[in-house]
Amino acid sequence: MLGWIDVIFLIFAYMSLFFSFLFLVLFIKNRNRITKTNTLLSIPSVSILIPAYNEEKNIANTIRCVKKLIYPKGKLEVMVIDDGSTDRTYEIAKKLGIRVLRKQNQGKKAFALNYGLKHAKGELIACMDADSMPQSNSLMHAVKFFADEKVGAVTTSIFVRKPRNFIGLLQKIEYAMIVWTRKMLEYMESIYVTPGPLSVYRKSALNNVGGFDENNVTEDIEIAWRLLKEGYKIRMSTKSIVYTNIPYAFGAWWKQRLRWNIGGLQTTNKYKAGLFNRSYGTLGTFVIPFFSLSFIVSLLGFGIFVYLIGNWVYKFLSFSIVASSVGVSPIQHFELFYLPDLFTFFGIAILILSLVGIKIGLTIANKKITGVKGMFGLLIYISLYITIFPIILIHSFIRMGKGKTKW
Secondary structure, rough: OOOHHHHHHHHHHHHHHHHHHHHHHHHHHHHOOOOOOOOOOOOEEEEEEEOOOOOOOOOOHHHHHHHHOOOHHHHHHEEEEOOOOOOOOHHHHHHHOOOEEEEOOOOOOOHHHHHHHHHHHOOEEEEEOOOOOEEEHHHHHHHHHHHHHOOOEEEEEEOOOOOOOHHHHHHHHHHHHHHHHHHHHOOOOOOOOOOOOOOOHHHHHHHHHOOOOOOOOHHHHHHHHHHHHHHOEEEEEEEEEEEOOOOHHHHHHHHHHHHHHHHHHHHHHHOOOHOHHHHHHHHHHHHHHHHHHHHHHHHHHHHHHHHHHHHHHHHHHHHHHHHHHHOOOOOOOOOOOOOOOHHHHHHHHHHHHHHHHHHHHHOOOOOOOHHHHHHHHHHHHHHHHHHHHHHHHHHHHHHHHHHOOOO
16 A cells, blocks of 8 residues: 555656646657748838846946947937946946946836836847847847737747856756757746846737736746736747856845745746636646646655655664674665665656756757766756755745745
């Protein structure tokens, strides 16, 4: 008879295998469409909004990259929204000949984006972080998707800029994985985030849904959900490549992921009435369930991991105490605890599918992981890096419970 831990493991294994197979099938079915774009009959005007708060170290590089974008200059408007910076962000942006709007800092990027939206003249709104480095053709590739009038937003391929340490290597793998899984979600009309490094929106769509949510710490998740709810399509432009700076210190990385999780939890709570609600479209029938299940799978997986490690440690310590009391070496006689064959099979299947997914992700992203350091990074990514995520999620729940949602 199965115990409770066995049942939990089976639930975790089933959900993990289901979503792994789902993405694999989507890839096989759509592999020839991944880099395809639409054909524009006319080139739309674009306003690029770059919210910046104390970005004196990054803003010049971002502006230089924007100036190299291949796009008709008469169709392009660029604005930096100086969100109450106390450093030289404003002066640097002005010297580089960019229009700069100044406003009082209000604590969230959404305020700056909405402020810029009010002044933007373009048919499309491109939102870009102040530490983003888009390739010269990234914007042109992205806007082609707006040939479909039902498209409300287009997101891009975001990669790590020059990873310089081991945590940077792990994020390089992670970002490549995000690119291919997000493209697969497009084929289910279920892209659930339009990230800040570079996403492009139809201005009329943003105005129709009321702009960005100023109460959410991850406005890029919430706006995607709202667009889906209102029937707009979201596309992923794999050819639009953007590089972004990442946190290299563990504490900064943890803080970033806390914000992502809390924003996701805020958004899930806001749209909880849409769970399995067909009137919400794919937001209700897939995105909200998928998002919610991802939390559950993460916590279940972590719970199983903690239980197995704890059970092994408990058995080892118990055996050691008894063995030592009779003069027997516990190290030489202790037997490792093995899961039943069925569970071993599930574990191996999940591992194999994870490796296949990583291989596909790196191939689509045109990224290579080589050498001893690279192989070690892949091993740590699969075994340890993703194991940390549930701990951050638990921390996020605790912060939410305490009402600590400000940065």
